[in-house]
Amino acid sequence: MKSRLRVLFSLLLLTATQTWAQNTLQQKLTTAFNRLQTDEQCRYGTVSLTVLDAKTGEQVFAGNPNVGLAPGSTLKTVTTITAFNVLSKDFKYQTPFGYNGTISDGVLNGDIIIRGNGDPTLGSWRWENTTQSYVLNAFVAALKKAGIKKINGRIIGDDSQYGTQSIPDGWIWQDLGTYYGAGATALCWHENQFDINLKTGPVGSAIKVAGTTPTVPYLTFKSELVNATAGTGDNAYPYLPTGLTNIMYLRGTYAVDQTKKLVSAAYPDPAYDIAFRLLDTLRRLGIMVTGTSESSLSLANKGLQTPPITTTLTTLLSPSLSQMIYWTNRKSLNLYAEELLKAIAAKSGAAVTTPNGITAIQNFWKARGIDINSIDMIDGCGLSPEDRITTLTVATIMQSAKKEAWFPDFFESLPIYNDIHMKSGSIHNVQCYTGYQTHQGRELVFSIMVNNYNGPGKAIREKIFRVLDELK
Numbered sequence: 001m002k003s004r005l006r007v008l009f010s011l012l013l014l015t016a017t018q019t020w021a022q023n024t025l026q027q028k029l030t031t032a033f034n035r036l037q038t039d040e041q042c043r044y045g046t047v048s049l050t051v052l053d054a055k056t057g058e059q060v061f062a063g064n065p066n067v068g069l070a071p072g073s074t075l076k077t078v079t080t081i082t083a084f085n086v087l088s089k090d091f092k093y094q095t096p097f098g099y100n101g102t103i104s105d106g107v108l109n110g111d112i113i114i115r116g117n118g119d120p121t122l123g124s125w126r127w128e129n130t131t132q133s134y135v136l137n138a139f140v141a142a143l144k145k146a147g148i149k150k151i152n153g154r155i156i157g158d159d160s161q162y163g164t165q166s167i168p169d170g171w172i173w174q175d176l177g178t179y180y181g182a183g184a185t186a187l188c189w190h191e192n193q194f195d196i197n198l199k200t201g202p203v204g205s206a207i208k209v210a211g212t213t214p215t216v217p218y219l220t221f222k223s224e225l226v227n228a229t230a231g232t233g234d235n236a237y238p239y240l241p242t243g244l245t246n247i248m249y250l251r252g253t254y255a256v257d258q259t260k261k262l263v264s265a266a267y268p269d270p271a272y273d274i275a276f277r278l279l280d281t282l283r284r285l286g287i288m289v290t291g292t293s294e295s296s297l298s299l300a301n302k303g304l305q306t307p308p309i310t311t312t313l314t315t316l317l318s319p320s321l322s323q324m325i326y327w328t329n330r331k332s333l334n335l336y337a338e339e340l341l342k343a344i345a346a347k348s349g350a351a352v353t354t355p356n357g358i359t360a361i362q363n364f365w366k367a368r369g370i371d372i373n374s375i376d377m378i379d380g381c382g383l384s385p386e387d388r389i390t391t392l393t394v395a396t397i398m399q400s401a402k403k404e405a406w407f408p409d410f411f412e413s414l415p416i417y418n419d420i421h422m423k424s425g426s427i428h429n430v431q432c433y434t435g436y437q438t439h440q441g442r443e444l445v446f447s448i449m450v451n452n453y454n455g456p457g458k459a460i461r462e463k464i465f466r467v468l469d470e471l472k
Contacts, residue, residue, distance in 0.1 A: 005114040006087050017228045025419045026438060027468065029061040032467040036450070037063070041460050045429075045452040049467065050331055050391040054436060054443035061326050065459075068376060068388035069449040072425025073332045075359075075382030075389065078375070080325045081401045081410065083340045083363050086347050089406040093119030093318035093343075095187075097139055098309035099148075099200045105430060106149035111291070114139070114274060115158040118189025118352070119318045120339040121189040123274065126327055135316065136281050137241045142313035145286065154291035156299070161186035161352065162342060163295075168354045170384035177248065179264035181383065186339035187295075189274040189276040191335055194249065196221065196238060202228050203256055204416060207236075210261075218276065219268070220247045224292045228253035238265035244301060265461035271295035306357030329413035329423055336383040341380030370396060382425050391447035394434050402436075411436065418465040419472070422446075429453055431460050437471040 029051065037047045048064040068457035083091075094117055101110010121130040166183025167176060175181035179316020182192035195229065199210040225236050232255045239249045252265065260299075267273050272295035279293040296306045318324065328336040339352070345357035357380060362372040374393040378384035401407050414421040414435055434447040448467065453460045 003218050019430055022271050026061055028470045029467070032065075032470050033061070036375075036463055036467050039463060040452045041455045042450060042464065044454065045450055047448075047450050049446065049448045051444055051446045051471065052395050052397040052399050053362065054399055054445040056333070057396065057399050059127070060323060060444060062392065065392035066374070066390050068330070068374065068390055069384055069432075069451045070387055070427065070430045070448060071389050071394065072430050072432050073382045074394060074423050074424075074425035074434045074447065075197045075377065075387055076332065076337045077423050077434055078191075078361065078377075078394065078397055079337050079340055079344075079380040079388070080328055080413070081397055082253050082344060082364055083325065084346050084401070084404065084406045084410060086364065087321055087340075088359070089320065089322045091321040091343070093117055093121070095119050095122055095315065095316040095318075096309055096312045097142060097314050098312040099153075100307040100310045100450045103146065103148060106147050108148045108151045108153060110151075111153040111156050111307055112143070112278070112289075113150060113156045113307065114187060114271075115161070115309055116271060116338045117161055118183065118184070118186055118188075118335075118342055118402050119316070120184070120188045120191065120336045120345075121324065121366060122188050122316065122319045125190075127323070132277065132440065136278060138314060139278055140281065140285065140287075140314060142318060144454060146313055149287060151282070151287065151289045155275045155282070155289060156306060157189075157273075157275040157295040158306050158309075159185050159187040159269075159271035159296040161433075164300075167336065168379040168384060169454075170378035171387040172385065173239075174237050175214060175383060177240045177266055178267055180334050182266035182270075184335060184342055185270050186273040186352075187274065188335065188339070189267065189270040189277075191333070192267050192270045193264050194267060194273075194396065196248075196265050198223075198225070198236075198261045198263065200203050200254065200256060200258075200261060203227050207250075207254055209250065213262075214277075216273070218246060218272075221246055222249065223250045225250050226253050228255045230255055230257035232258075233261075234258055236263045236385070237451045238263055240266065241268050259303040269272060269295050269297050272298055304368075322406065325410065326413045329410075330415055332381075332424070335380035338379060348440070365393075368400065383427065385427055385430075391449055393432075394447035395445055398434055398436070398447065402443075402445070417432070418468060422468075424458065425449075431457060431466060435469065437468070439471050446471065453464050 053062040062365040179193035195213040197210040199208040202248040235252045275293035342356035348360040350356035376388040425432040432449040
């Protein structure tokens with residue numbers, strides 16, 4: 001009898017201790033949340049915070065949890081968790097390489113074709129087997145194995161698989177020419193970006209373009225950039241060519257104390273660039289090509305169709321989904337998130353478009369009890385200022401990942417800020433975080449969003465971290 005009483009007493013004491021600890025945490029979070037919400041930087045803004053028990057999903061704290069807010073790049077957690085669920089951790093993109101025509105005595109009478117299927121890693125520097133040199137060497141090796149020594153035809157980057165719209169509706173014009181605003185094309189190359197080198201000078205003077213890396217002789221650059229005073233940062237923006245022109249403008253300011261002296265820009269037509277690189281490589285190796293480099297876009301502008309591959313020489317595979325998601329979240333790669341969104345659309349059986357990917361994500365979480373009205377997505381990466389989602393929904397989706405076999409890979413993909421594993425998100429006057437933290441042995445998951453704050457971003461981040469410090 002005494003033994004049973006001791007056990008009962010111990011359970012009651014443990015329950016009381018846990019309840020006290022939870023109540024104490026709630027009180028601390030309430031104080032910290034109210035302090036942030038009434039801060040001068042948030043006078044005209046909105047603050048939302050949801051904290052859940054990572055194991056049970058029990059609500060630990062909620063402040064404005066059902067207010068739809070712009071999440072910035074924390075939206076990538078929704079896209080990548082859905083991708084893990086829908087595509088599987090071992091999913092890989094496939095890029096066929098082949099030709100259309102016939103081979104006779106080492107001469108191909110026909111076109112060489114690279115057919116894109118959405119692989120964002122093709123030509124990326126992040127893995128040894130995705131670099132530009134690796135990919136081009138693989139293409140050359142496949143041609144030599146087939147005995148092709150001369151090509152009476154063109155080199156074509158086939159970008160037709162995803163249709164003509166690579167940039168989601170809702171992205172702002174200023175972002176579109178930047179590396180982080182590169183469109184999600186069916187055939188990607190070097191993460192759809194290149195560098196524009198700048199020749200700077202004294203404050204107030206004009207900045208000139210000193211070349212590009214790599215060279216892009218098919219583009220013309222006009223700089224309207226101005227050297228700005230030290231400490232004002234990089235506010236230089238490249239603008240994509242409009243219509244059928246090949247002119248890329250650079251506008252804005254660039255501080256004189258910036259060390260990089262370059263601007264990373266988006267390729268207007270990545271499929272053309274990979275065809276251009278392969279054509280150049282073949283000619284340098286002595287393999288004659290009578291035709292030109294083309295893409296689906298350049299052919300369409302001439303009223304021509306992209307021919308299909310009739311004979312496949314090789315198929316390149318991307319790294320696994322887990323490896324791609326690592327970089328998607330660690331470096332907040334918009335291109336990767338948008339390509340994953342389109343892969344989710346393809347998996348659903350719908351046409352490969354951004355809206356269909358969003359519908360597939362909404363349907364997936366609706367089947368798991370989440371109100372899709374709390375997920376108003378415009379894209380998969382959070383770059384659009386029109387994205388809206390609640391912290392309760394983000395935290396709930398994050399909590400659902402905890403029980404999955406692939407969770408360690410997802411957790412490892414989250415950067416570390418303020419000694420917490422969490423994904424950040426920031427666009428104009430928006431700062432958000434979502435992640436996991438252990439508090440006195442209890443695993444927690446959280447999502448915090450601040451929209452329409454005023455003043456410097458560094459200051460609001462520090463104030464958000466003070467709130468999250470209560471979870472430690």
